[in-house]
Amino acid sequence: QITVLGTPAEEQGGGKIDLINAGAFDGLDVVFMAHPSQENAPYLPDVAEHDVTVKYYGKASHAAAYPWEGVNALDAAVLAYNNLSVLRQQMKPTWRVHGVIKNGGVKPNIIPSYTELEFYLRAPSMKDLSLLTEKVENCFKSAALATGCKVEIKGGANDYYNVLPNKSLQKVYKENGKKLGIEFISEDSILNGLSGSTDFGNVTFIVPGLHAYFYIGSDALNHTEQYTEAAGSQNAQFYALRTAKALAMTALDVIFKPDLLEAVREDFRQVKLKEEGQINPV
The missing domain is CATH 3.30.70.360 (Alpha-Beta Plaits)
Structure with a gap:
């Protein structure tokens, strides 16, 4: 079963946190989303x-x-x-x-x-x-x-948690994205970079999640008038649809490959333990 959730008030108030409290994520195995950016990445360290x-x-x-x-x-x-x-x-x-x-x-x-x-x-x-x-x-x-x-x-009413990575999901998403012609930034760029904050971080504390970033055909910076204009262009639609296809392919992998789902769950368990300070990071 695939569930599509729209999120109100992501920028102000934490709509996904309200959805968590309402039980919208109960019973889900994995959750995917993608955010427009200046580059393609399976994960960025949202804080x-x-x-x-x-x-x-x-x-x-x-x-x-x-x-x-x-x-x-x-x-x-x-x-x-x-x-x-x-x-x-x-x-x-x-x-x-x-x-x-x-x-x-x-x-x-x-x-x-x-x-x-x-x-x-x-x-x-x-x-x-x-x-x-x-x-x-x-x-x-x-x-x-x-x-x-x-x-x-x-x-504020809700703190935004940092987004927890899931290496298994990131690896499969990246493989699928490359098949579609997506060029991803390097692992060093991911590890050494900083991003913003999102209520999707709270979601990744209760269910394994993938929060990818995708290029929209413009070098304009997010939250600017230039980026707003670029996001509404026909050119950006190509990149958004390509990202959606990569997410869909990754979802199919999770559905039809039980070993992958087990690996995703184990990654989730390990990263939660690290976050809670119960084991030392490797």
């Missing part, structure tokens, strides 16, 4: 991700007449941002922290009583993400302490 919204509450006052009566929430936001900039020296090369100040005050002559920041934290594993989150939250808390503001730190 774990945590959203955080930070709100500082101070006290408004006239900035010229009696500023000493105020408690400056913008100062707290700026200190928090600078604290994170200082933290970067002690961050691992694979960690990422990026964010914006969404609300910085109302008018220059009013001490801001409220500011809001939004940040994304990323790391290669959930374990690393937990360590990074603690360090970042300390940066937010110390800014509140220094300025006398109150701080509210709220995580």
Whole structure:
């Protein structure tokens, strides 16, 4: 049996996580998907991700007449941002922290009583993400302490897990793709590269998964106007259909080759153990 699932809100909110909680993946042996990119790869190390919204509450006052009566929430936001900039020296090369100040005050002559920041934290594993989150939250808390503001730190509804690789699925998909003329990037490029984050990572923690990437005929970068235009072109349809065929061929291999399915399940079991720290990586 083959099930086709559409995913709402992959970029914001984690639609696949809602599908997991609703039981949509229960009873499935493997799950496949493909994501457009600038290259063809059976896997890229998509990392774990945590959203955080930070709100500082101070006290408004006239900035010229009696500023000493105020408690400056913008100062707290700026200190928090600078604290994170200082933290970067002690961050691992694979960690990422990026964010914006969404609300910085109302008018220059009013001490801001409220500011809001939004940040994304990323790391290669959930374990690393937990360590990074603690360090970042300390940066937010110390800014509140220094300025006398109150701080509210709220995580997103769902964390995105890192995508777990499955070497057996990747090998078969790559073999099928080559039969269709797909040229894949090297293993070194895969291992040394970094990608974004996806709620498909959460899926790979409950069922063996394949998250491939495919070239669409353009060197434009994802999440740009140029890439949006390229993705809608007739040229991109050829590459998307070719990738779909490679996925379908891989699905047939899993269905009709019991030994392959057993290998896929064993890969899944081993990589889960590594992720949970129960065995040492080879």
